[in-house]
Amino acid sequence: MATIKDVAKAAGVSIASVSAVLNGSGRVGEGARGRIANAIEAVGYAPNTIARSLRLGHSHLIGMVVGDITNPFSGALVRTVEKVAIANGFSVIVSNADGDETRVPEIIDQLRGQHVAGIILNPMSRSDALVKQIESRPLPPVVTMDQKLPGLACDYVGIDNRAAIRMLVEYLVRLGHTRIALLSGRVGRWTADERYEGFVAAMADAGLVVDPSLVARAGYEGESGYEAAGAMMTRQDRPSAIVAANNIIALGALQSCLDLGFQCPADISLAGMDDVPWSGLVRPKLSIVGQPIADMGELAISWLLERIRAPDGAIAPRERIFRPFFAAGDSCRDIRPASPPSPPPPSSRPLSPRPISSRRRAMAQ
Amino acid sequence: MATIKDVAKAAGVSIASVSAVLNGSGRVGEGARGRIANAIEAVGYAPNTIARSLRLGHSHLIGMVVGDITNPFSGALVRTVEKVAIANGFSVIVSNADGDETRVPEIIDQLRGQHVAGIILNPMSRSDALVKQIESRPLPPVVTMDQKLPGLACDYVGIDNRAAIRMLVEYLVRLGHTRIALLSGRVGRWTADERYEGFVAAMADAGLVVDPSLVARAGYEGESGYEAAGAMMTRQDRPSAIVAANNIIALGALQSCLDLGFQCPADISLAGMDDVPWSGLVRPKLSIVGQPIADMGELAISWLLERIRAPDGAIAPRERIFRPFFAAGDSCRDIRPASPPSPPPPSSRPLSPRPISSRRRAMAQ
DNA sequence: CTGTTAGCGCTTTCAA
DNA sequence: TTGAAAGCGCTAACAG
Numbered sequence: 001m002a003t004i005k006d007v008a009k010a011a012g013v014s015i016a017s018v019s020a021v022l023n024g025s026g027r028v029g030e031g032a033r034g035r036i037a038n039a040i041e042a043v044g045y046a047p048n049t050i051a052r053s054l055r056l057g058h059s060h061l062i063g064m065v066v067g068d069i070t071n072p073f074s075g076a077l078v079r080t081v082e083k084v085a086i087a088n089g090f091s092v093i094v095s096n097a098d099g100d101e102t103r104v105p106e107i108i109d110q111l112r113g114q115h116v117a118g119i120i121l122n123p124m125s126r127s128d129a130l131v132k133q134i135e136s137r138p139l140p141p142v143v144t145m146d147q148k149l150p151g152l153a154c155d156y157v158g159i160d161n162r163a164a165i166r167m168l169v170e171y172l173v174r175l176g177h178t179r180i181a182l183l184s185g186r187v188g189r190w191t192a193d194e195r196y197e198g199f200v201a202a203m204a205d206a207g208l209v210v211d212p213s214l215v216a217r218a219g220y221e222g223e224s225g226y227e228a229a230g231a232m233m234t235r236q237d238r239p240s241a242i243v244a245a246n247n248i249i250a251l252g253a254l255q256s257c258l259d260l261g262f263q264c265p266a267d268i269s270l271a272g273m274d275d276v277p278w279s280g281l282v283r284p285k286l287s288i289v290g291q292p293i294a295d296m297g298e299l300a301i302s303w304l305l306e307r308i309r310a311p312d313g314a315i316a317p318r319e320r321i322f323r324p325f326f327a328a329g330d331s332c333r334d335i336r337p338a339s340p341p342s343p344p345p346p347s348s349r350p351l352s353p354r355p356i357s358s359r360r361r362a363m364a365q
Numbered sequence: 366m367a368t369i370k371d372v373a374k375a376a377g378v379s380i381a382s383v384s385a386v387l388n389g390s391g392r393v394g395e396g397a398r399g400r401i402a403n404a405i406e407a408v409g410y411a412p413n414t415i416a417r418s419l420r421l422g423h424s425h426l427i428g429m430v431v432g433d434i435t436n437p438f439s440g441a442l443v444r445t446v447e448k449v450a451i452a453n454g455f456s457v458i459v460s461n462a463d464g465d466e467t468r469v470p471e472i473i474d475q476l477r478g479q480h481v482a483g484i485i486l487n488p489m490s491r492s493d494a495l496v497k498q499i500e501s502r503p504l505p506p507v508v509t510m511d512q513k514l515p516g517l518a519c520d521y522v523g524i525d526n527r528a529a530i531r532m533l534v535e536y537l538v539r540l541g542h543t544r545i546a547l548l549s550g551r552v553g554r555w556t557a558d559e560r561y562e563g564f565v566a567a568m569a570d571a572g573l574v575v576d577p578s579l580v581a582r583a584g585y586e587g588e589s590g591y592e593a594a595g596a597m598m599t600r601q602d603r604p605s606a607i608v609a610a611n612n613i614i615a616l617g618a619l620q621s622c623l624d625l626g627f628q629c630p631a632d633i634s635l636a637g638m639d640d641v642p643w644s645g646l647v648r649p650k651l652s653i654v655g656q657p658i659a660d661m662g663e664l665a666i667s668w669l670l671e672r673i674r675a676p677d678g679a680i681a682p683r684e685r686i687f688r689p690f691f692a693a694g695d696s697c698r699d700i701r702p703a704s705p706p707s708p709p710p711p712s713s714r715p716l717s718p719r720p721i722s723s724r725r726r727a728m729a730q
Numbered sequence: 731c732t733g734t735t736a737g738c739g740c741t742t743t744c745a746a
Numbered sequence: 747t748t749g750a751a752a753g754c755g756c757t758a759a760c761a762g
Contacts, residue, residue: 019758028732044503047478047756048480051757054754055756070440075434075435078461079434277435278643370739378749381749385741388741
């Protein structure tokens with residue numbers, strides 16, 4: 001591997017000059033600059049970022065902790081973050097907690113060891129181990145997503161989970177539904193708890209009772225949605241509508257209903273959170289509340305880069321709660337006894353039929 | 366950040382002893398060992414892997430170059446690779462070429478600069494820039510996926526793309542189709558070329574002519590599939606069946622047909638490559654030829670780790686071509702004049718109705 | 731404008 | 747069993 005020394009020798013200059021050229025400080029003369037550029041090409045030199053990092057005291061690596069890399073939500077987020085990071089000379093280490101929040105602390109220790117310049121963190125929960133670790137160890141700049149981390153001087157980017165679920169519940173209520181089920185993630189997983197609480201509050205505000213047996217807290221995976229929905233749909237007093245707390249659960253629930261021979265929305269109405277790339281092709285098209293992933297990802301990485309560049313403690317903790325958006329599909333039935341054919345959606349964001357490609361782009365960029 | 370020096374001072378020993386304890390060389394006495402362990406805990410020491418990497422000449426980072434991180438195919442691959450890598454003490458840097466093969470060389474240079482221990486590389490094409498770079502620069506151990514890189518002493522993991530497309534064509538031919546279109550990726554993109562050639566060969570073997578105007582080489586993105594299919598379907602002599610060279614194209618094409626008011630499979634038959642997580646919920650369910658992603662990812666990272674641990678040049682280049690599998694959906698119509706209702710699928714792999722969750726797992730793990 | 735040099739934190743000889 | 751010291755490749759004073 002060619003080093004800066006080789007370049008210097010090939011160009012007949014000192015390593016300081018090579019370094020200066022590499023870092024753009026204009027202290028090098030035209031002639032030398034040209035010879036150095038040639039030498040770099042000739043010896044196939046690529047700067048050793050490890051040595052540079054050691055010298056500088058920090059790397060140009062950014063750690064990104066996602067809950068589940070196979071969720072298209074994560075993929076879209078990673079893509080956005082990576083794009084901005086690379087444009088700024090940083091690389092991204094993606095760490096996948098694989099749905100298990102207890103893995104977060106060890107992932108962070110790993111990242112600490114890599115001396116990453118900053119971390120974009122979905123903490124997933126507020127486990128004791130995580131809190132303890134964060135309190136006891138120094139951390140690089142951090143931007144949290146999905147869940148706030150109180151007591152840590154970091155930024156937070158998220159959406160209002162309660163409001164999001166509320167939009168879903170209110171939509172269903174307006175369609176005449178009263179017996180509404182909720183499928184959410186496991187207890188202790190932050191967004192799952194928030195969405196659960198939003199559900200309870202919205203139901204109460206609508207004057208409806210929450211049947212505890214119609215609330216499942218099984219997990220964010222497709223299996224969970226499939227099984228929980230199956231259990232509810234095979235009961236005598238099955239719900240008329242199901243709210244799913246994420247995209248994967250919703251798809252699992254839909255599959256379960258179809259497998260059991262139910263029609264959607266004829267027999268069961270279904271509404272979920274988060275967009276999926278091919279939502280336009282899933283039949284029936286799901287009514288959803290989505291998150292502006294690209295905007296969120298861009299803000300998160302921008303804030304992180306600011307923090308990395310700013311002197312320690314110069315930036316006060318910031319937070320931005322994005323507005324979720326509603327997109328009506330045809331997975332929910334109007335079951336009011338006598339009523340106009342269709343109520344207006346609760347949000348201004350229209351859902352015209354558009355090709356999946358553009359919908360995908362809307363989600364991914 | 367505490368360094369090895371701080372630990373040494375706190376323990377009243379030299380840094381050499383601390384290092385020895387950290388690395389398990391048993392040259393340190395009991396007493397010293399105990400004091401060092403305490404000191405490490407007391408100062409909250411985490412080894413600086415950057416310094417260690419500089420000293421050792423290599424990092425515990427693995428670079429992974431994917432074609433398009435938003436393609437669920439990539440997500441599943443990353444997940445598998447990362448899981449195995451972490452279990453072996455490595456971290457993964459994910460680099461996204463974002464569909465643009467000309468970005469691969471610079472990505473590799475980036476990774477070289479990071480002094481990654483190895484690279485899992487989807488070269489995407491065999492561009493001059495890439496070949497030149499690979500010939501002229503030293504590279505860490507490499508395992509290529511999707512496309513072989515001749516002349517490089519590395520391993521290769523892929524599938525037989527021609528055979529995969531052939532399965533699709535033969536399936537359609539058996540259903541009585543003769544006017545079959547192909548939507549593939551751009552010219553120069555390896556898998557796209559291979560799949561195109563497989564298509565031509567399979568058509569010839571079936572005694573069918575390839576209508577050049579029914580072959581699109583627009584790109585692997587959903588937009589491409591949408592537009593190309595739209596153009597073909599609005600012609601007078603539209604095809605009776607379309608073969609899509611990847612999952613995203615297939616979904617775009619399906620959306621396009623539906624938007625134009627065509628029924629699938631009544632008006633148009635559609636078959637594609639690669640599974641998608643929610644394939645069970647897309648209506649109609651697509652007939653596809655898939656790749657055993659998890660197996661491929663696991664082999665790739667295992668081979669890479671072997672190469673990283675082996676002395677230079679100790680392992681001869683290996684390659685493994687996985688068998689693609691066929692999974693029948695109901696997106697293809699039998700248009701033979703008088704015939705039995707349905708032909709047997711060309712492969713033994715059954716496609717029973719299964720919940721998306723398990724299908725997802727089948728794809729992702 | 732250019733070169734010399736002191737470290738960044740670590741591992742690893744080599745002496746003691 | 748221990749410690750001193752060299753040096754991985756780079757950047758940034760500082761000296762010329």
